[in-house]
Amino acid sequence: MTDHSLIIGLESRLLNAWPSFDYQAYDGWILRLANGYSKRANSATPFLPGATLDDGLIDYMIARFVEANVRPTFRLNGVEAPEADERLRLRGFKEIEPTHVLTAPVKSGDREIDPEVALEPHASKRWVRAAAESYGGDKADDETLMRIVSRIRQKAAFATLSLDDKPVAWGLGVAERGYIGLYDIVVAPDLRGIGLGRRVVSSLMAWGAAQGAHTAYLQVREENEIARSLYGAFGFQTAYRYTHRVMPGRSSASA
Incomplete structure (x- = not known):
């Protein structure tokens, strides 16, 4: 039902x-x-x-x-x-x-923010430009992305994972009323498949726990089996x- x-x-x-x-x-x-x-x-x-x-x-x-x-x-x-x-x-x-909209329990103390993942409360031009470029295609419009994320009124964390001081993965967490939403988890195209996205997700979930979140949620296309497998390892299941x-x-x- x-x-x-x-x-x-x-x-x-x-x-x-x-x-x-x-x-x-x-x-x-x-x-x-x-x-x-x-x-x-x-x-x-x-x-x-x-x-x-x-x-x-x-x-x-x-x-x-x-x-x-x-x-x-x-x-x-x-x-x-x-x-x-x-x-x-x-x-x-x-x-x-x-x-699929997926949800997973968030437990305080289960995870820690990765020391190589920087979290900022507001979107920077650098974050928006890099995330949009890594997405590519229709989502490469960094000007419109900046307009969208600049309108967020909830608590937010803009995550950047750097390797050797080079940004290689990004993500956005938005906390509201016991939930942490995960958005725009993206990895540089030439570095996908080696666990960088997992580190961003884990850090954002740890940040969400610190904001009092008990549940994380995100959206993933049904055809994206790689992402669904990644999120499944974090305990995400389909809510609807x-x-x-x-x-x-x-x-x-x-x-």
Whole structure:
């Protein structure tokens, strides 16, 4: 049985930890826009159990996406009424990028912050530039990433792991009401697979414990078996799954 209270609680923390630039509320749905940087910040997500969609509401939200030059995207977390997904499917919205939200217990004293992992309470231009560059692709836009992370109002830790004084891995932890959210865990492309990401995660979980967190959470794509294996070693398990319904044949450039 779907635990709507758990989902909404984690979704609320995600909304605060990864801020958008524009928020609009429509009958149990929150539409978020952030210049197209990441789907979680540029999609319509249900926040009310049984939230429904009719064609008029879909059309109205599509228009809001198009005005913002963002591909119309509905992020379905299981809170919505089942017919909402079916209606989007019938309208031709394609299902892409199923994602798992994972949680793990955080126990004070279990971990220590790695001495080679520096934690800063605010984002620096250096952190943003390096993290965006290591991500590459659509997430290489360091200007938009800076705008997003600069809007975080919760306690945050921007982690940088350095080897021989050279930054090689990054991550973000955001603490809120007993939870530590892990975001943007990324390793320099030529150094992946040797445990650097594990050190960043461990340090952020230790920091979260010091902030009073009892649970850590993160999102990982279903197809990313390497990351899921990494997080599984930390005790992370799937709390719920979400997927995206995107309007076909319309890129952000053509929108």
